[in-house]
Amino acid sequence: MSWWGKLVGGAFGFMLGGALGAVLGAALGHKFDKGLEGMPGGGAEWGAGGRERVQTAFFTATFSVMGRVAKADGHVSPDEIRLAQAVMEQMSLSEEMRQTAIRLFNEGKADGFPLDEVLEQFRVECHRRSTLIQMFMEIQIQAAYADGRMDAKEESLLLHICARLNISEFTFRQLEKMIRAERHYTGAGEGRRQAPRERFSLDDAYAILNIGADVTDKEVKRAYRRLMSQHHPDKLVSKGLPEEMMKMAAAKTDEIRKAYERVKEARGMR
Structure with a gap:
């Protein structure tokens, strides 16, 4: 049975506790006021660092924090x-x-949402799974760009989230650049969805691969392999990405692959 099936099937003994447990409990209409320890039916998968526990934490944090990011500029746009x-x-x-x-999204929008506590617990639950935390951050940056631009308040909040998750500003800027390139390719701009482009522009392709145009062919291949490894759906799920998000990870690897092919073609690489 999946993490969700166990959760709603009565196995509330997982009880993340803390801020994540409180937010999820509010969304489910339950009061999770105890920890896993001493509860029946928890099992290793629900213990600290267990995959299903991490999946639950990822799902809870993703949508609640997305609500907070959407509200950063004072209102939530369509x-x-x-x-x-x-x-x-x-x-x-x-x-x-x-x-x-x-x-969960509405919990994140609400006044009094315990953002810092949620982020701290999420970081601990992920137990140094840096690729999983980066995937979470990519989703939040996409949320900030949903209306076509990132305003100063959204940027400030995202930098705060990065700091709480031990993500450097340098990494944040790289991720932001990648997200902008993806949006340009898919035709998502200024809040209006257009038809996707047939292929990446060369500039966007380099941005997706997170490299400059002046790198060597060897560095291009290295960047491609690294990104494919980081975003491989099966690997992410094994680390705690909810199975339901595999399609998102697969779409990301497809974009990385297309960007690589575009750069290879431009360089005449084999």
């Missing part, structure tokens, strides 16, 4: 709501999971 809905659609969530994701 585009930001559509972005959250698009993520849910990509995950092919069941109606029950979708409703929970919406409630």
